Amino acid sequence: MNFFVRFCILMVGVLLEIAGGLMLVFDLNSYNYYKERFTFIEYIQIITGSYAFYLLLIGFIIIVAGFYYPASKK
Known part of the structure; x- marks a missing residue:
């Protein structure tokens, strides 16, 4: 995953x-x-x-996935 895709996910x-x-x-x-x-x-x-709690939870999961998803191999 390149920098741009990772940045968009974050x-x-x-x-x-x-x-x-x-x-x-x-x-x-x-x-x-x-x-x-x-x-x-x-x-x-x-x-x-509440709906807000689930938005917070999904946002947190997406941020963690964006940080810890392996980088693209060269």
Whole structure:
């Protein structure tokens, strides 16, 4: 895999991470965290069920694949 293809894969991963991060921030801002009882388990359940979490996860997997995919042989 040459430099250009690797760079494009990394950019796609970074863009997915940015989109997922922004969506996660907006999702968590809409959650009512001023309740008197706020548990960490509730927080994790909200995050893992959201579309933003899966965008972050896919972006991370693409970035790792772009870094660790073997380079082209000469």
